[in-house]
Amino acid sequence: MKIGIFPDDDSIGRAAADLVQELFTHHPQANLGLATGSSPLATYRHLIDRVSSGTLSFARGQAYTLDEYVGLEPDHPQRYRHVIYRDFLSRVDFPAQSVHTPNGNANDLGAAARNYDQSIAQAGGIDLQILGIGSDGHIGFNEPGESFSSRTHVGVLTDQTRQDNARFFGADIDAVPAYCITQGLGTIMEARRLVLVAQGRSKARAIRELVEGAVSARWPATIMQMHPDAWVLIDEEAASELELIDYYREVWEKSRA
């Protein structure tokens, strides 16, 4: 894995946006995988600025989001489809028909999950997947115990995740849905490049497990150790439990020299 440790959120966002821009410069028809939530906001800000200034365009690309809550009212502001439009998609130039999100309100959620997986495969797969990480080690909404080869599926959120996300639901954990539909770990691992961004002390344990822990279903993100092109871009606080932090800094600097 490539591990970049940055002084602040803005520099994480710039580095992640550089990777996205490099992809679209060489491959304007690329498929970009998007995460919702707070972690990628600085990345999205940098990408929005570059699209606004004309140095980057997604006009020929496709976007696929990772996951969605199940059962929120169609107009609920915390539906991930709405959140990602508010935070990113409404301010860049992906054509509307090129944006794909899992349907958490489908009558047949199993079929919706299978169809979503198929649509990614038919499009040729995700070229670059942006990821956040849950404090319990989830990526997408793949919670502890999830199969490493899972496809897009309906899952049950942990109390930890519902507690973490209650801040978006008026601090009311009961208002956070218990179910989700998410790309599986197998689906995510098929992306050609993974770029995980994380900030803050609350992510430090999960980052330690991701980078230095044993590959284990207890910490689903550890499967990224098996990916040939995974990037972990974090701030000092998220890096604070890494045993070999000085070594990772040295490798990063030498690989940029």
Ligand code: F6R
């Ligand atoms: C969101 C997603 C989740 C989040 C994770 C961290 O689409 O897939 O894995 O990335 O829960 O959330 P934040 O960034 O809000 O801390």
